[in-house]
Amino acid sequence: MFLKLEFKENQATSGELSTTTRVLLAIAIVALGTSLIYAILSAGKAPPDLAAQVAEKLDLSGVGNPVTAVLLNFRSYDTLLEVAVLLVVAVAIMPPRLSSSAGKRFLFVNDTHNPHVPDPILLNLLKWLVPLAILLGGYLLWTGAYSPGGAFQAAAVIAGAGVALSLGGRHKFAWEISGVRLASSLGLLVFVTVAATNAFITGTTLQYPIDHASTLILLVETFTTVSIATILLLLFAQLKSLADPPGEMHQ
């Protein structure tokens, strides 16, 4: 979809580098790479063994998977900021909300003005694949507590199902409805609410009480999954609609 893009003005102003510059650049980069490889080969183990510290405190985190424990308990401040970064990107790309879109459904069948002929095999595959992907997303979210999985993986799988659905050509998403805004900010809202409530009750923002840690982590993870999946799908759909607008599809 981006193959049609030409940045002629760009090329005219900047111009290409000469062969000599390229060769010198290649030599410099090879030298940099070699020294980096040498640095890594000669470096010993990292002195503070964080893996051991995490393993030692794993019982206090409320989950059994060390990666989830780091993401949502020990370093949950980082994860909070990552969710905020995603929301900022979503706000930058989000289409304006239309007042005429009230009562519209998020996913609808695209009957009018559809230049693509929907592929029956793909549509039948999607009938199986999309529910299966949502089920798999829920499983990944749940299993993240004690084995590899979690909010980010679950969101990626669910967003992938949405991408497949939008490539199928029969369904469209209504990004201008207000529910999209709620869904993309829900993760951050719940995360901040949990942190603020925690601060009022225990005095520390993101240090969960041990008895409720697993419940709180699951709560935050569930809503974060919804938000990340919505945002990833929004990014894809918006870029797709801008890169091939309806009129240009068959050129």
Added chain:
Amino acid sequence: MSQEMLYCAAGIALFGIGMFGVIVATHIIRKLIAVNIMGIAVFMVLLATARHGAVTDPIPHAMVLTGIVVAVAGTALCLWLALQIRLLGRGTKGEPPR
């Protein structure tokens, strides 16, 4: 040379390729792809160095996990800006925006 070191070396080689691409490429999409290759190379090195023998350090894994999602979002934002440059660039030359 252990398996982790091989991954490290491959990651650094990818980083070099990406860096060369960023500087040499003139097309904005090519530059963006090169930046992505650099980012993935960094992830690869982080994951490879996280393993000390049998134990795996979960902290770099957590960083890479969130980093991947943020990198995807950043790429989408860059693509969006690139498309806007193209649309607006055409508009300033008196042609219709699309």
